Structure formats: C-alpha cells, structure tokens
Amino acid sequence: RLDPAQTRELTLSLMTPEQRDEFLHTKECNFAFTAKNVGRFRVSAFVQRDCVGMVLRRIETRIPTFEELGLPHTLHDLAMTNRGIVFLVGATGTGKSTSLAAMVGYRNHNSTGHIISIEDPIEFLHNHAGCIVTQREVGIDTESYEVALRNTLRQAPDVILIGEIRTREAMEHAITFAETGHLVLTTLHANNANQALDRILHFFPEEQHDQVLMDLSLNLRGIVAQQLVRRPDGNGRRAIMEILLNTPLVSDMILKGEVHKLKELMKRSTEHGMITFDQALYDAFRRGEITQEDALHHADSSNEVRLMIKLGDSSPNALSRSAGRLGFSD
Known part of the structure; x- marks a missing residue:
C-alpha cells in the first residue's frame, strides 16, 4: 500500500x-x-x-477488427466514405475510442491516402499500411485541438480523426473539412443520435442554427451511438449501436430542424442500415448475446423492448398494432 x-x-x-x-x-x-x-x-x-x-x-494496443468487436457492417461503409462527417457518440467508457480505432484500422488496410489523427491522449498506435497514418497528441505534439486543426489542411489529409469535439471552433473545423472533400471521424458526448444533433447545435448561437442544420444536412454521413452491455456469461461486454445514416429523407428532416422525427424514421429504415438502440438491444437478446434484464435496463423504452420480446418481432408495424391492442405506453 x-x-x-x-x-x-x-x-x-x-x-x-x-x-x-x-x-x-x-x-x-x-x-x-x-x-x-x-x-x-x-x-x-x-x-x-x-x-x-x-x-x-x-x-489494447493491437488494433481490433470489426469482426472481433462484433460491429455492424454499416461501419465498414462509413469508414470507407470519401467525404463528410461521422460522429461516434456515447458516455465515457462506452468504447467509442475502440470502435474508432477499428474504423481507422479498416480504412488503413483497405485504401491508400493520408490519415491525420489528433488525440488527447493517443491510445491505439497505428502502423502505416495502405495509408500513411500521422498521429498527433494534444499537449505533446501540438498545443491544443484548435491549434492542430488550424494547420491540418496544409498537411494534405484524406481522413481527419478528431479524438473529441469539445468546442465550437473544433466543430467549425470539422464541418469545413467535410465541405472541402475530406472524411472526418470524431467523437462527441451524447447518449443517442437525436441528442448528438442537439449537442452540435448548442455549440452555436441560436441565430446560426439554420446555417448549421443546412451544413449538417449536406455533410453528415452518419451518427453511431454506442453502449456496452455485459454478456450473459460475464465474459466481457457487447457493443450495442444505434445508427443514423444521412439518407435524402434524413437530410431533409435535419434541414427543417425536425430532429424529433428522426427516431421514428430510423425504426422504419433498417433496410438502409439504420437501427435504434431498442431494436439493437432486441436483436442482441434474440442472438443470446445479452440477457433480457440487461436489454430492458439499457433500453430507451423498456416497454417497447418488452413488447418486441413478447412478439418476437421488432418491426414498427407489428409493434404499433400490438401496442394499440395492449395499451402500452412509456
């Protein structure tokens, strides 16, 4: 001691x-x-x-793969996107950095180009593979996120990883990078996709919200919200992800500021790769990867997940029919 x-x-x-x-x-x-x-x-x-x-x-210094982490295939596509912004969101300790490392590792091994990563601190160490990977640590290699970001475009990047967006200036840089044809991967503290969009808006004064919504409608590629839920055998935890992708309909809703409508659209857009937390929790329970107790505990709507389990179906049509008959509400 x-x-x-x-x-x-x-x-x-x-x-x-x-x-x-x-x-x-x-x-x-x-x-x-x-x-x-x-x-x-x-x-x-x-x-x-x-x-x-x-x-x-x-x-874990070895870069994890999507398969090892059990991440959905949609993240492969987001990692290989040519331009735009991808946000990974979640509370502290929910594995955002690990998932982000897997995305960078996948891009590094399946494409060419220059990946610039600005982190505080550097966690995973990426070796050059198909890409050149430049990793800069705040406080050691650069004074701050903002100072590093002001000079990033001079370093000819194709992909820019921002470890965490904490300030309006960093958010402005991220949007500018996306507008100029770069892929930005970054994290944000928010519990779900809707909350992430609200958090982004709160970086800016209200009179700029319309412009920010327009910028996001054009440049957002996806928001991936993540939780970690323990496995039934107690051997580690399973990543559960909510995924919002910027389809034309999503883009239109963001442009109009109709963020509150996105959750319902996500429920009905699984064929596009979107999924809500409640649907993802039900799917993980059905595969035996988490317990019913934990699925209900982590749900946005425990009644909705309970109904999915009862019906053996997570489709919105089945839920709305049964909820109407049974009188479920949250």
Missing part, C-alpha cells in the same frame, strides 16, 4: 515535464503511457482531499 507521498511521486514520474506542469497548475491531467513488457495505459490523474490520485485503464 502506498502512502500519499509515494502516490504523488509515482504519479508525477509517469508524466512528461509538460504534463507535470499542467497537473501542478490545474490539478488534473489525462495522458497515456507505455510500460515496457506490460502494456499501454490511459491515465487520469487528479487531487482528492489534498492527496494525489490516479485511475489507470489498460489500452
């Missing part, structure tokens, strides 16, 4: 001089480090009750 002085010394020893200065000034620091013959870790250092603490999460 470490005493407070030893914990402080150990935590500071893992940091670069720049990270140490940041930590001593702000009392917070997030970074990644590699322990030889042990592994790579993501670290969150902090101060609590005037003592230094840290939480370490092991990073």
